Amino acid sequence: MRTSLAGEPLLELSGIAKRFAGVLALSGVDFTLRAGEVHGLVGENGAGKSTLMKIIAGVHAEYEGEMRLDGRPVRFRNARDARDAGIGMVHQELSTVPELSVAENVLLGAQPTRMGVVSWRRMRAQARRQLDAFGIDVDPRAPVGSLPLGLQQMVELARVLLSGARIIILDEPTSALSPPEVERLFALLARLRETGRSTVFISHFLDDVLRVSDEVTVFRNGRRVEGARADAVDKAWLIERMVGAGHERLGESHAGEMRLADRPTAPVVMAAERLSVPGLFEDVSLSVYAGEVLGIYGFMGSGQLELARALAGKLPLDGGAVRVDGQAARLRGGTPAAKRAGIAFVPESRRAMLFAQEPVYRNISIAILERIGRVLLRPRAERRIAEGHVQSLGIRPAGVDRPVGQLSGGNQQKVALARWLTHLPRVLLLSEPTRGMDVGAKDDVVRIVRGLRDAGIGVVVVSSEPETVLSLADRILVMRRGAIAREFVGEPVSKDRLLAAA
């Protein structure tokens, strides 16, 4: 497969630096893309891969350094400039129009007309030719929204190609695809290489990157760490360079190894069997023990966030059964039904969880109003309970009457957790519980979660940040493309081992 025609440098960047509000996102980056090569970019979230690609695609116009295309210096002021120069980007969030047909999407803005009227017949024929040329088998009349995600992506790619792109940037193209869809994408990439086009392939899936790329480059903390020929290196080599030897970032205290607890002997509080939601995850079974924190880690789009939402009744399950304390949990009735079954959920979005204008105490007491007073409210009891939690959780500022929307993100998260401290569920699902928090607030959340665990409930933490799972979990499941790929229990674990399993 790797009979690359790669030779001439097509695009050269040197000394690229980019700041966002004074913070350095990229510094001193050199990058070369040759004609007819597939170039893999890897690095953790925030390493600077996407920023660099957005500079190339004209999305970020302000930057330091120099860019040369075909040896001539260029500077794109916007995405249109870049497109006219032959650079196209397929973003993670697709920009196809779901209601329009495949043909309309492929030819959007360039519909063939006949006396000012769109000629549907010619449009379908033209789209069909275009799709056939890349071996994409799809009915041009079908609405794009009705297609599986993989084909939608192909349609977007076809549009980029039709606009005359010689350089195609794919941001996380495989994270949401099923294995056959990934194969189809790779076949298409091979075809593009044969026609002399160049591709930049950004992905967390290191196996994919190694398989499809000619060249790989690793980014860390806004710098280019090292590049190599893909067939000369392996996954461990990549991970070593992605994670870095030293602890370079604050709060990244888990780069070293730690040992997980042995499998608990406590009873199982929640058993999930063969859960499926088509397109998101398939055939997932897991048990949560009383008094443990189970971490579920996976890259963005691997299905762990969706699994938590499904267990919380937020996403209808297609198949499978969930038992809480041996009793079948009916999740059809949505989150309120899940709560009655003993499963509580704190979603990744605090805005979705809290009533921003309402005072802190009402946000804490809302889940237990019926326990405090069956019919009538008892505001004094509400405040007393809330005050206790505000004190014990160290919520700042300490008053219970301030609207919760005025608190910092970390303190809002503590309020969300306090709601479930007021009456313990059997299982607490936490989605990205420490995202976007400073170190102090993260430590507080760790302390609160440990406290909940020690009270005997089962806690499940799902995250796409390895640090979050490592700092909280007693046992770890790693998800990959909608299935559980590995369990870590009673053994040493570290960030690079998690990354290698994902």
Place this chain on the structure above:
Amino acid sequence: MGKKELGLLVLVLVIGAITTALNPRFLSAVNLLNMANLIGLFGVFSIGQGLVIITGGIDLAVGSIFALLGVVFIDLLANHDVAWPLALLFVLVGGLLIGALHGLLVTRAKLQPFVVTLCGLLIYRGAARYYTGDATIGFGYAEGLESLTWLASGRSFGVPNPFLILVVVSAVMAVVLHRSVFGRYLFAVGRNEEAARYSGIRTGLVVAGAYIVSGGLAGLSTVLLVFYTNSVSPSAFGSFYELYAIAAAVLGGCSLRGGEGSILGIVLGTVLLQILQNLVNILGIPSSLNFAVMGGVILLGALADQELARRAKVGVVARA
């Protein structure tokens, strides 16, 4: 009493004072009692409307419900010799059932409240007109209605009974909205339905509850209104009344986005609307301008409210 209610009260007093200055008859006993009666009639169903608006919904069907339940009510009493307590019960239960139907369509079939109640507005009005063959229907020679007539249109201690009924209804509903768990849930659903669900609140039941209360209060209002007019002309009876109710609720501080409002505010909104009506009559303004005056005042109120909210927000930012 919150800032909004206080502002509304001041507005009521100011407009009252101006009207009195222009025509002292405004404060005459006859005029005040007449206004109290109308406030009672309009306040009861405006409270139901307010509850629905607090959940982020709207009830456009109220006026047509009056027409449909009104013709059936009179028909039962005048032509079928049904005992009045039974007829009263029928109308109240009918209102509750219609409300439950709306609630079901909104929460189960997931139709927009505007669509559901707009269809209700058309269907009930049509049904009422068909029921009597578009003819006006009256009590005729119906007998044994003295006690009901007194209840719905008489006076106690010199005060019109509809006004006293409004006082009782608002007291009960104030407890429901501001002091009960259900009331807190109503606000929670209106402010952030998703968060309410995450808190374990069965939002469907809560929203349906608001429509049921609105339907029930519409049933009660039907009886009061029927005895106010003594006959029902199905094409006109209660027409536009849903808009009075919405206006009263919005004037009273309910936000159509949901999550805002109070019983006291809704009642004061009703009072203000009736004063405006009265002002048009008593000052000799052509009554054809009635709606225009009302619309103008509501518009000014909404603008003032917006301005106050903006200033309050700036204040918060400045302090932060």
